[in-house]
Amino acid sequence: DAGVTQSPTHLIKTRGQHVTLRCSPISGHKSVSWYQQVLGQGPQFIFQYYEKEERGRGNFPDRFSARQFPNYSSELNVNALLLGDSALYLCASSLISPGGSGNTIYFGEGSWLTVV
Amino acid sequence: RKEVEQDPGPFNVPEGATVAFNCTYSNSASQSFFWYRQDCRKEPKLLMSVYSSGNEDGRFTAQLNRASQYISLLIRDSKLSDSATYLCVVNQAGTALIFGKGTTLSVSS
Numbered sequence: 001d002a003g004v005t006q007s008p009t010h011l012i013k014t015r016g017q018h019v020t021l022r023c024s025p026i027s028g029h030k031s032v033s034w035y036q037q038v039l040g041q042g043p044q045f046i047f048q049y050y051e052k053e054e055r056g057r058g059n060f061p062d063r064f065s066a067r068q069f070p071n072y073s074s075e076l077n078v079n080a081l082l083l084g085d086s087a088l089y090l091c092a093s094s095l096i097s098p099g100g101s102g103n104t105i106y107f108g109e110g111s112w113l114t115v116v
Numbered sequence: 117r118k119e120v121e122q123d124p125g126p127f128n129v130p131e132g133a134t135v136a137f138n139c140t141y142s143n144s145a146s147q148s149f150f151w152y153r154q155d156c157r158k159e160p161k162l163l164m165s166v167y168s169s170g171n172e173d174g175r176f177t178a179q180l181n182r183a184s185q186y187i188s189l190l191i192r193d194s195k196l197s198d199s200a201t202y203l204c205v206v207n208q209a210g211t212a213l214i215f216g217k218g219t220t221l222s223v224s225s
Contacts, residue, residue, distance in 0.1 A: 033212060042120075042203050042215030043160065056212050090159055092213075105213065107159040 002027070004093045004108035012114045013081050021076040021111045023091030029106075031055075032074040034066055035090040037110075043090055049074055050096070081115045088112055119143060119214045122204050126220035133194045137219050139187040139204030146214075149180055151189050152203040154218065160203055163189075194223045 005024045013019050025032050031050040035043035048056035049068035068074045078085055088110045094103055122139045129135050141149075149166035164171065166178040166187055177190040187204055204216040 035213075035215075040217075042217050043213075045212035045214070048212055058212065088157075104162060107161070109159050 004091055004106050006089075006091050006108035006111050008111055009109065010112045010114075012116060014116055015081055015083060017081050017115075018077065018079050019081060019113060021078075021089050021091075021113070022073065023076070023093075023108060024073045025091075025093030026106060029093040029095050030072055031094045031096060032068055032072065033092040033094075033105075034074070034076045035092065035107075036060070037088040037090060038084075039087075046076065078113075083115050086113060086115045118216075120204055120206055120216040122202075122216040122219050124219070125201075126222055128222045128224065129194055131194055131196060131223055131225050133223075134190065134192045135194055135221060136191075137189045137202055137204070137221075139189075139216055141185050141187070141204075141206045141214075143206070143208070143214075144182075144185060145208055146185075146206040148207040149178075149187050150205040150207070150213075151176075151178060151187075152205055152215075154201045154203055156200075160215075163202070191221075194221075196223050196225060199223045 007022045033048040034046040037043040045058035047066040052068045063079045066076045090110045091108045092105045094105045120141050151163040152160040153163045154160040166180045170179045175192045179188045201218040201220045203218045205213050207213050
């Protein structure tokens with residue numbers, strides 16, 4: 001079975017541009033979360049979606065938005081890119097809402113975004 | 117105060133050494149605890165969950181002290197392949213994972 005897949009794997013954008021990152025969860029998983037990992041830091045929570053509804057939002061500006069589709073795939077959108085948005089963007093998939101015993105969370109390989 | 121704080125790294129140890137990582141968390145409502153491993157430029161991968169009674173998986177032992185809000189990871193007989201960043205992670209049921217900054221381990225021959 002395929003794991004969590006993300007696209008694109010690497011991309012370079014210019015300040016002020018917009019970016020869309022995509023994620024397909026493991027088959028059967030209904031929860032998708034997005035994390036931002038800046039170099040030298042741990043991943044920071046951006047959004048959580050479960051059953052196509054937003055279930056959580058981290059401390060990120062409104063330039064960041066996301067959605068989950070009927071097939072449970074998800075998109076993360078970032079508008080008006082800043083240099084500080086350069087990071088690894090990780091998508092995580094789980095069967096149900098994250099947390100709790102027995103509910104393992106799996107990460108995709110991430111999308112490396114460089115803003116110049 | 118950060119929600120999850122870990123020992124500053126890096127830890128540089130020889131093969132065969134025993135190394136311990138510590139982590140503290142600030143939210144007493146946290147319910148689930150994990151150690152993740154992250155290799156350079158790769159995604160985090162679950163190393164082990166941490167249970168109140170403590171748990172062991174081969175050379176790895178995890179401990180949780182809820183009263184002190186403290187989590188630890190012990191690696192015995194270190195291997196070169198253990199070189200990675202180890203992330204302490206806490207979670208309240210149904211919410212996001214909260215990651216520590218990570219501690220880098222370098223095992224040398």
